[in-house]
Structures are given as structure tokens and as C-alpha cells.
Amino acid sequence: MNDYENAIEIKDLTKKYDGFTLDKVSFNVPKGSIMGFIGQNGAGKTTTINAILNIVKKDEGEIKLLGLDHEKDEYDAKKQIAAVFDELPFDDRLNAITIDKVLREVFEEWSSETFFNYLDRFSLPRKKKFGKFSKGMKMKLQIASALSHNAKLLIMDEATTGLDPVVRNEILDIFLEYLQNEDHSILMSSHITSDLDKVADSVTFIDKGKVLISGYKDDILYSHGILKCTKDDYKDIAPEDIVSARLNDFGAEIMVSDKAECSRKYSGAVIDPATLEDIMLFYVNRSKKEWR
Amino acid sequence: MKGLIYREFYLSRKTVVYMFLAYIIFVLMITMIIISTYAGNLAKNNDSAETREYLLSQMYLYAGLIAMAGCTYGHNDLIEKDYKSRWQLYSYTLPVPEKKIILSKLTVRITLLLSGFVLAVIAEFIFSAAGKVPASMEHFKNIFVMMCVYGAMCIADIPYLLIMKTQNKGAAFVMIFFVPLTAAIIYGAYKFEKFCSAEAARLYPDMESDAGMMKVAMPYLTKWRDIFLWAGPFILIGAIMIAYFWGIKELKRRRY
Numbered sequence: 185m186n187d188y189e190n191a192i193e194i195k196d197l198t199k200k201y202d203g204f205t206l207d208k209v210s211f212n213v214p215k216g217s218i219m220g221f222i223g224q225n226g227a228g229k230t231t232t233i234n235a236i237l238n239i240v241k242k243d244e245g246e247i248k249l250l251g252l253d254h255e256k257d258e259y260d261a262k263k264q265i266a267a268v269f270d271e272l273p274f275d276d277r278l279n280a281i282t283i284d285k286v287l288r289e290v291f292e293e294w295s296s297e298t299f300f301n302y303l304d305r306f307s308l309p310r311k312k313k314f315g316k317f318s319k320g321m322k323m324k325l326q327i328a329s330a331l332s333h334n335a336k337l338l339i340m341d342e343a344t345t346g347l348d349p350v351v352r353n354e355i356l357d358i359f360l361e362y363l364q365n366e367d368h369s370i371l372m373s374s375h376i377t378s379d380l381d382k383v384a385d386s387v388t389f390i391d392k393g394k395v396l397i398s399g400y401k402d403d404i405l406y407s408h409g410i411l412k413c414t415k416d417d418y419k420d421i422a423p424e425d426i427v428s429a430r431l432n433d434f435g436a437e438i439m440v441s442d443k444a445e446c447s448r449k450y451s452g453a454v455i456d457p458a459t460l461e462d463i464m465l466f467y468v469n470r471s472k473k474e475w476r
Numbered sequence: 477m478k479g480l481i482y483r484e485f486y487l488s489r490k491t492v493v494y495m496f497l498a499y500i501i502f503v504l505m506i507t508m509i510i511i512s513t514y515a516g517n518l519a520k521n522n523d524s525a526e527t528r529e530y531l532l533s534q535m536y537l538y539a540g541l542i543a544m545a546g547c548t549y550g551h552n553d554l555i556e557k558d559y560k561s562r563w564q565l566y567s568y569t570l571p572v573p574e575k576k577i578i579l580s581k582l583t584v585r586i587t588l589l590l591s592g593f594v595l596a597v598i599a600e601f602i603f604s605a606a607g608k609v610p611a612s613m614e615h616f617k618n619i620f621v622m623m624c625v626y627g628a629m630c631i632a633d634i635p636y637l638l639i640m641k642t643q644n645k646g647a648a649f650v651m652i653f654f655v656p657l658t659a660a661i662i663y664g665a666y667k668f669e670k671f672c673s674a675e676a677a678r679l680y681p682d683m684e685s686d687a688g689m690m691k692v693a694m695p696y697l698t699k700w701r702d703i704f705l706w707a708g709p710f711i712l713i714g715a716i717m718i719a720y721f722w723g724i725k726e727l728k729r730r731r732y
Contacts, residue, residue, distance in 0.1 A: 239568045241731050262571040273566030275487055275557060282486055289479025290570050 188251030191215045191337045191369030192236065197245035199235055204393060206231050208245070211388045211398040213337075216366040218359060220380030220401070221373040222464055223390040229373040232390065233341045236371075237267055250336055263292060266330035270342040272322035276315030280308060283329060291333035302328035306354075320351040327355060331362060338362065338370045344379050352376070356383050377460035389464060396467050401460070408463050409443035409455040412436070421450065428469045431476055439466030480572065480580035487557070488550035492588065495546025496595075502542055503599050506535045510606040532607045539603070540596030540619045541626075547592035548630050551585055555637040568731065578723035581634050582716060589630060593623045617705055624708025628715035635722035638730075668693070 192213035199206040206228045213219040223229050234240040236247055238254050247254040249261040274283055280303055288294040303310060306324040314322065323343060330338060338359075344352045360383060362368050374380060380387060380401070388398040397404055411421070418429065418436040425446055427439040439458065440446040447455050458466075469475040512518040513528040521527070558564045567577055596619045604611040633646075640646035669689070676688030683691065 237569050239565065239731055259571040259573060262569065265569070267566070267569035269562065269566070271562055273562040275561045275563060277487060277490075278483075282483070286479040286483045286486075289477075289482065290572060 188248070189215060190248070191217075191250055192219075192371055193246070193248040194232075194236070195246040197232065197235055197247060198243045199231055199240060200243055201231075204228070204231075206235070206393045209390065209393070209395050210245075211395055213369055213371050214386065215369055216363065217385035218363055218370040218372060218383055220377075220384035220387045220460070221371055221390065222375060222377055222380060222387060222460065223373075224375060224464070224468055227390045228393040229390060230341055231393075233267075233339060233371070233373055236339060237262075237265075264334075264336045266333065266335035266338050268323075268326050268330050268338065268340040268343045270345050272314060272317070272326050274314050274325075277313055279313050280310045280325065283325075287329060287333070293334040295332055295334070299328055299332035302331060320347055323347055323351070323355065327358060331358070336367050336369065338368070338372075340370065340372045340374075342373055342375070344374055344376055352379060359383055375464075377464060381460055387460060389467060391468055396470075397463070404463065405458065405460070407441060407443055408458040409440050409446070410458050410462060410466075411438040411440050411446060411450065412454045412456065413438070413450075417453070423473075425449070426473065428466045428472065429474050430466070430469075431474055439463065477572070477576045477580050477583075480577065481583055484551065484554060484580060484584040487554055488584065488588065491550025492547055495542065495549060499539065499542045499546055499595060499599075503539055503602055506531060506539070507602055507606040510603060514608075528607055532603055532609065536596070536600040536603055536615050537618065537622070539599035540592075540622055543595035543599065544589060544592030544623060544626055544630075547588040547595070548585060551588055552630070552633060552637075553643055555581075555634070556642050559641050564730070574724045574727040575720075577727060578634070578720055581723070582631065582719060585631055585634060586627075586716070589623065589627045593619065596623070618701065621701055621704045621708050624712045625704065628711045631712070631715045631719045634719050635726050638723060638726040668696075 190212040192211075194212070195210050197206060197209040204226075209228070209232055211219075221229055221232070231240065235242045236249065236254060238258055250264055252261040254261060278286075280299075284296050284299055287299075288296055300310070303325075306321075306328060308317075308321055308325055308328070314325070317325065327343070344355060347355070356379060359370055359372075363370065372380070372384070384401050386399060387401045387404055389396045412435065413421070414435045415431070418431075418438065421438060425438075425440050425442070427441055429436045429438040439462065440455065443455055447453070508516075509518065510528055510531050513524040513531075518524050518527060555564075558567075597616065600615050600619065601611050636650075637643070637646055640649060672689045672692040673685065675692045676683065676685060680688040680691060
């Protein structure tokens with residue numbers, strides 16, 4: 185058994201495509217935690233996840249999974265990893281019994297008992313072909329298969345996108361249960377930030393191929409705030425304190441990255457707590473500085 | 477790898493079963509017609525012996541083609557479906573190296589091809605038994621050549637489809653080479669027929685033109701068949717080797 189502090193360690197990950205560059209992405213997913221990986225469409229979330237899984241070859245950088253090099257020790261690492269995508273990657277003509285027969289030969293630690301327990305828990309039929317499953321059923325099946333080989337790391341790419349709130353909630357509960365084991369970790373990419381508000385311990389925010397924020401969610405939420413003021417007061421705010429500002433007819437909402445400092449500096453100003461969605465919105469518009 | 481092999485067999489099984497049924501129906505029909513040439517309605521015809529001779533000399537080839545193409549057809553479109561269902565992408569997340577993925581595909585394809593070969597041989601036994609003649613070694617040789625040539629194409633199809641992703645694209649691209657090749661073969665066949673016809677008129681003026689032509693052509697056809705009989709296994713093994721290494725290379729390239 186190898187000892188490791190971080191389930192995922194990414195350092196200066198670079199991947200260049202025509203028109204898009206993943207630019208020196210670095211972040212860590214601490215062991216035993218769930219990290220939300222957020223960003224708008226095309227920000228580089230899937231490319232980063234594909235690079236982690238070695239589905240795409242990185243140009244530069246280092247990636248360690250569970251303390252193992254993601255290329256040299258690829259298959260050792262992948263024995264302990266489960267990937268969940270936004271769509272079920274199993275043929276529509278298969279059913280749960282067949283997929284159990286396939287995956288138990290692929291994963292050394294596959295447990296049919298665990299798999300069928302999850303199926304029962306999710307009320308998923310065993311013999312029904314996947315082609316006849318709803319989107320929610322397909323996602324539950326994918327999660328059941330991901331959690332049945334004693335994976336220590338779960339990597340999910342937009343896994344909750346397109347699901348109704350009831351199913352999403354059910355799935356998030358499963359993740360929290362999975363994290364009860366302190367060896368288990370999750371990297372979860374999503375643009376549904378409310379899900380991450382609920383379950384994430386830490387958050388990495390990526391935009392245009394660059395990591396803008398990475399750290400513990402509570403620290404990020406604690407340090408960021410939305411300063412609300414009139415248009416006249418807005419002129420007095422120092423530009424270095426502003427991430428970006430949303431202007432409206434009545435005044436301005438300004439995202440500040442050091443709430444404590446700003447509340448001291450602009451005493452009397454109202455600074456509301458920011459949500460992950462607010463942070464994402466204001467950071468995405470940071471190049472414009474002012475937006476409506 | 478066992479799991480991957482199981483999956484490929486499972487997803488190919490329906491087409492294989494349907495084609496197996498087509499094979500059984502075909503073999504049964506031809507068997508009954510052959511029997512009918514001496515013990516049924518066809519026996520009343522004057523040319524019943526000729527009909528039987530014709531069926532025995534040709535139908536084993538069709539049965540072999542149905543058997544071999546039928547067995548492998550179901551597996552042919554699996555790569556396209558794997559791309560569509562995103563299994564191809566998912567397989568990169570499994571602790572399975574590319575060589576095992578290709579080996580599983582080759583194992584299934586070769587097993588299905590060999591099953592088709594066995595069915596083709598069985599058809600020859602059934603037809604000869606129905607015709608009350610011993611099974612022909614020449615026919616077995618022809619079936620073997622057919623398996624080697626068809627098998628080589630069928631196996632090379634694995635890396636080819638990995639590149640092309642869809643059967644439509646693959647078929648369209650292969651046409652670029654297939655059309656001139658077919659034209660060349662047709663032209664060659666036409667020239668050969670003309671040559672045989674002229675030779676038959678010169679050497680066997682008393683024989684019917686078709687019979688004379690066959691007499692001229694047969695030594696050439698047998699010679700070419702014998703060349704293929706020796707070259708066939710090498711072609712097939714070569715195709716397997718190429719498919720293996722090319723397939724691995726393509727799977728690695730797909731990690732773009």
C-alpha cells in the first residue's frame with residue numbers, strides 16, 4: 185500500500201489544442217474529501233478529467249493518482265479508480281446481469297453483492313435492457329457500477345447534469361455515504377453549483393483553461409462576498425479590491441475576494457455572503473470588470 | 477480480458493443466431509433439392525444428374541459464405557456501436573491495456589470465423605451425404621482458401637473500423653480502392669475467359685463451348701487455388717499480426 189496525502193495531485197498540467205490551452209493547471213484533491221470542479225462549458229473541466237484518466241495525453245505537467253504516477257502506474261491506479269460520465273457508456277443492448285459478468289472479470293475487487301445491493305437500493309431492474317432506462321436510472325446504474333469495485337477515488341464528469349432534483353439529491357447522499365470511509369475521495373465536475381454547495385469540501389474553479397481559485401469551499405465562501413453599494417459609492421472602491429461588478433439601475437454589486445479586509449476598508453458597506461454560483465459568475469466576467 | 481471477450485460475444489450473439497438460422501434453412505433447402513434429384517420430383521427430369529452435379533459443385537461455397545460471413549457479421553459493427561455508446565472512451569478508464577482490448581476483439585473475431593469454417597465443412601459433408609458421393613477434398617481446400625481470404629479481410633476490418641469509427645465511412649473510403657480493383661478483376665476475368673474460349677476452340681473443337689472452356693480453365697484455376705492454399709495461412713496470420721499491432725497503435729493514438 186502506498187501512502188499519500190492527496191488522492192489527486194496535479195502540477196502544471198498543460199495541454200494545447202487548436203484554439204484552446206489548458207494552461208499550467210495545478211490543484212490537489214485531499215484524501216477523504218470531495219472536490220467540486222467548476223467552470224462554464226468549454227472551460228477545460230473535461231479536458232482536465234480526461235488528462236487525469238490518461239484518455240488524453242498531456243503535453244506537460246505531473247499527475248499523481250492515489251500517490252501513483254498516472255502514466256507509469258496507470259493500470260495499478262485505475263484498479264482503484266472509478267469514472268462516471270454524463271452519459272452511460274454501456275451498450276443499450278446490455279442489462280445489469282451482463283454488466284456484472286463483464287466488470288467482475290475486469291476489476292479484481294469487483295463485488296457482485298455490492299453491485300446488486302445498489303441496484304436494489306436504487307430500484308433498478310436486473311434484466312431490463314439499458315436502452316429502456318431513463319436518464320436517472322442510467323446515472324444510478326453508472327454510479328452503482330462505479331462503487332462496486334472498492335474504488336478509492338471517484339472521478340465524475342458532469343454526472344448530475346440533466347437529472348431531476350430528487351435523483352440528484354439521492355445521488356449526493358450516496359456520495360456522502362461513500363465518503364464515510366476516510367480513504368475514499370471524489371472529484372466531481374459540475375456546473376450545478378448548488379450540488380457542490382451541499383457536498384463539496386473543496387472547490388477548484390477553472391476558466392478558459394486556467395485555474396482561478398482552488399481551496400477549501402468554506403475558506404472560499406468566507407473570503408468572498410458581494411459588496412452592495414450605490415453608483416456613487418462604487419467609484420470609491422479601489423480597483424484592486426474588485427473581481428468584477430454587476431451594475432444595475434440602482435447601484436452595483438461588487439465581488440470582493442477579501443471580505444474581511446473590505447468590510448474594514450469600506451466600513452458601513454453591506455457585504456453579503458457569496459455562493460459558488462455568484463463567485464463563478466463574477467469571475468467569468470472578470471475581464472470585463474463591469475457587466476450587467 | 478475474459479470480461480471483454482464475454483461482452484463482445486454477448487453483443488454479437490443475436491446476429492450470429494439469425495445468420496445461423498439462415499444457414500440451417502439454406503443447407504436444409506439445398507439438401508432436399510439434392511435428394512429430390514434422385515428420389516423426388518426432380519428425378520423425373522432428364523437433366524437431374526446434371527442438376528445434382530451442379531448443386532454439389534457450387535452450393536458448398538454459398539453455404540460456406542453464409543456461415544463465415546454470418547458468424548462474423550454481428551461482430552463487425554460492434555466497434556461502431558462502441559463509439560456510439562461511449563464504451564470506447566470508458567474502456568480507457570478500466571485497468572485494461574490496449575493490447576488486451578485488441579486481443580479480446582481478435583479472439584472473438586477469429587473464434588467466430590473458425591465457427592463459420594466448421595459450419596462450411598459440415599455443409600459439405602451434408603451435401604455430399606445427400607448426393608451419395610464422398611466429401612470432396614478439393615471442396616475442403618476451396619473452403620479453406622475462402623476462409624483465409626475472407627478471414628484476412630474480416631480481421632483487418634478491426635483496426636480499420638477503429639480508425640473510421642463508422643461502417644458507412646469505412647465502406648465509402650474502401651470503395652476508393654475497391655472500385656478500381658474490382659474493375660481490374662472484371663477486366664482480368666474477361667481477358668481470361670476470352671483466352672480460354674480461344675484455346676478451347678483450338679484444342680477441343682468437338683466439345684461444347686462451356687465444357688471446353690472449363691477444361692482449359694481448370695488447370696489454371698486449380699493452380700491459383702493451390703497457390704492460395706499455401707499462401708492463405710500466411711495471409712491470414714499476417715492479417716492477424718497487422719490487426720494486432722495496428723489496432724494497439726490506433727487505440728493509443730485515440731488518446732489524442
